[in-house]
Amino acid sequence: MGEQVGVGIVGCGNISQQYLATLRRLPSLRLCAVSDLDRSLAEAVANTHDGVRAVGVEELCGAAEVDVVLNLTVPAAHASVALGAIAAGKHVYGEKPLAVTTQAAGDVLRAASTAGVRVGCAPDTVLGTGVQTARRAIDDGDIGTPIAATATMVTPGHERWHPNPDFYYAFGGGPLMDMGPYYLTALVTLLGPVASVIGAGSRTRGERVIGTGPRAGERVPVGVDTHVSGVLVHASGVLSTLVMSFDAVDTHAAPIEVHGDAASLVVPDPNQFHGPVLHKALGAAEWRTLPVSAGYRDAGRGYGLADMVGPDGRHRASGELAYHVLDVMESLLRSAQTGQAVTVASTCARPDPVPLDLTP
Structure with a gap:
């Protein structure tokens, strides 16, 4: 526009x-x-x-x-x-x-x-310097040929801090539908669309207790799986392993790791716009922090909207990308229910990269 x-x-x-x-x-x-x-x-x-x-x-x-x-x-x-x-x-x-x-x-x-x-x-967090710097490293061949990735989100549940957490545990909620879009959008941005999935899910409790606010002590029924794991087969052949949980206490795992035949990357939390990207080359003794090389430097929630209406027409946080991510999540849940691998019906273009300091 x-x-x-x-x-x-x-x-x-x-x-x-x-x-x-x-x-x-x-x-x-x-x-x-x-x-x-x-x-x-x-x-x-x-x-x-x-x-x-x-x-x-x-x-x-x-x-x-x-x-x-x-x-x-x-x-x-x-x-x-x-x-x-x-x-x-x-x-x-x-x-x-x-x-x-x-x-x-x-x-x-x-x-x-x-x-x-x-x-x-949303999410437009992938337009920040964290995921975009990691993408630049992959695109530049800094990890060699991508082989695999992991994405991990573990928390004991949003009812501990959110005063009205009901929708997190109703249809359309749960850790996969709530937090999965951040991780899956990042994986598609980094590695391209997903062709098929294998999933499994569980729930440990039938209700949750609100921990804060005027409704503290109220019980919320749980109608969705609260721990979901899966393997994603990207169209490129890369395999990504996903863990999304509202059941466990915490994790020491990196939010996202991407592994190639020449190096590995640690990608910062995709729920944030920024953060260090770590790189370890084959044969290197230590991890090193990559210099910021791509992305909106001062991004915040809403940059995806500005990107959508901007004059360059790039529209990186598109409805088509969001649809594909939703399709991947539905496919994972369907696989968890049936015990069978599921082909993801949709696909999408890998979003265009964001040059460093591009103004929305």
Whole structure:
């Protein structure tokens, strides 16, 4: 689009604060309107941002000054809010996942294609210097031929810190659907799309106890697997091993490691934009930290939106990428249920790299 873009936010919960901080420092984006089921949350944002109105969702989507709807609702509402925005002729950028099912996500992409609008989706953490520096090393041949990767996320569960953790344990939640997009989007960015998967899952408890906030002590039913493991076969032939857990205490494993026949990489937490990338060559005595070589240097949540509406049209955090990641996650869960390997029906282009210090 190339001009300053008007943004309307639907959903003013916890994650919105990070986006609001980013919008303040990106001149290409202008916040115009906000909406939330809890109108007081929307009014609190409007009252601290000049020229911003607190309105209903329908009014926000129909507002002439809003060019793109930033969808920060809970996962179960992602598709319906996106479809409403698209029907109003707006571009949409949303929090992950794109929808809770590939069927619903496909409806969003088809509607956007028909309407001629763009769809983007978090995570955009892969656009920061951490994952992008690792990608540059792989692309430059610094690890030789990629062979395998590991991705590990272990935590005892979000109910320990989140005051309203219910959706983490309902359909569309769990460690894979919640945190998996960060790791899987990073793996696809680093190594390309996934062709097939083998998965297994379990859950240790039928309910969780809220540990903080006004609902502390309340019990939340668990309706999803809370520990999921899998092997991903990338189209390139690389094998990635994935562990996502809300059951265990902690891990000392690197968030992501990538192994080639000439060297190995340690990739920083894909839930963050930055962090050191470690490299150890065959025969080397020690790991060394690679210099930052690619990515948005000062990135924060919302850079994927700025990238989507930018003049270069790269659109790296695309709906197609998010759809493929969702398809991989659904395939892993289906494999866990059936005990069979599952072919991933979709594919996507490996996103374009981000040059160092490119301005969104």
